[in-house]
Amino acid sequence: MPEKSMRVLVVDDEPQIRKLLRVSLGAHGYIVDETETGLDGISRAATFKPDLIILDLGLPDIEGKEVVRQVREWSQVPIIILTARDQEQEKVETLDAGADDYITKPFGVSELMARMRVSLRRTARSDDEPVIVCGGLQVDLAQRRVTISGNEVKLTPTEYDLLKELAQHAGKVLTHKQLLKTVWGNLHSEDTHYIRVYVGQLRRKIEDDPTQPRYIISEPGVGYRLMGK
Structure with missing residues (x-):
């Protein structure tokens, strides 16, 4: 219910x-x-x-x-x-x-x-909620800090911005265009290779097995969604 x-x-x-x-x-x-x-x-x-x-x-x-x-x-x-x-x-x-x-x-x-x-x-969820939790992944918006099962993960500024956008819309499909506009700006709205590269980097840092991701899920031809299990 x-x-x-x-x-x-x-x-x-x-x-x-x-x-x-x-x-x-x-x-x-x-x-x-x-x-x-x-x-x-x-x-x-x-x-x-x-x-x-x-x-x-x-x-x-x-x-x-x-x-x-x-x-x-x-x-x-x-x-x-x-x-x-x-x-x-x-x-x-x-x-x-x-x-x-x-x-x-x-x-x-x-x-x-x-x-x-x-x-x-x-x-x-409150828009100003300081910590977003998706399974074992935690994104602390106030401290710009990311942890997996309590262990801190070091991200570049762009990696963090991409993960933050996915986390703030956890469960929602974000298209390549939406992610490019938010993270890289309007001038890069067609540069989908940027996303592929950075999603690959993020998966290597936060996934147990980057080839079988639990968190950053691909929606082929459309975009990505963050799912916490």
């Missing part, structure tokens, strides 16, 4: 998907509202005030990406995309527009709910 009755808005034009989510989420204590169009979804997001939105991309009136863009003009509510489209470019564009995560149909309800919990925890 959620700690309190979290409100979830489902925007999907498939009645069977809406029913599945209404029943499954309702059984776990979530309050669910639903609609089949993007424009109504935007309106419901303002009136229902959900804690999280589950959104399809292929809607009958406007594209799901446009729903994300419009909602992001006034709200940072977590948005999880649930869609049959699996093209990498579509994922990148949707995440760059402001979505938090992306799950491709057919999907498992348990996987969706796990992603929901991660997004809701991230939202609930």
Whole structure:
């Protein structure tokens, strides 16, 4: 059960998907509202005030990406995309527009709910929380200090900035473009080799086995997410 009755808005034009989510989420204590169009979804997001939105991309009136863009003009509510489209470019564009995560149909309800919990925890965490903990990894923002299982890890300034960005959005997919803009600036928005090099360096320092990473997870063609186990 959620700690309190979290409100979830489902925007999907498939009645069977809406029913599945209404029943499954309702059984776990979530309050669910639903609609089949993007424009109504935007309106419901303002009136229902959900804690999280589950959104399809292929809607009958406007594209799901446009729903994300419009909602992001006034709200940072977590948005999880649930869609049959699996093209990498579509994922990148949707995440760059402001979505938090992306799950491709057919999907498992348990996987969706796990992603929901991660997004809701991230939202609930105070933005000024000084120490971010992901499994055995700790990032102390105040002291710019990183430890693994209590042992301090020495990072270069750029390595730290990259890890800090991933840690502050732990569980969320960050696209190459988002990471490049934040860590290296707008002039390097296409230099994805920078990220590959620095992710490789970080993995060698924080992973038990850099070839089987537990923390910095690749989303092929899209970007990276930090996961703590």
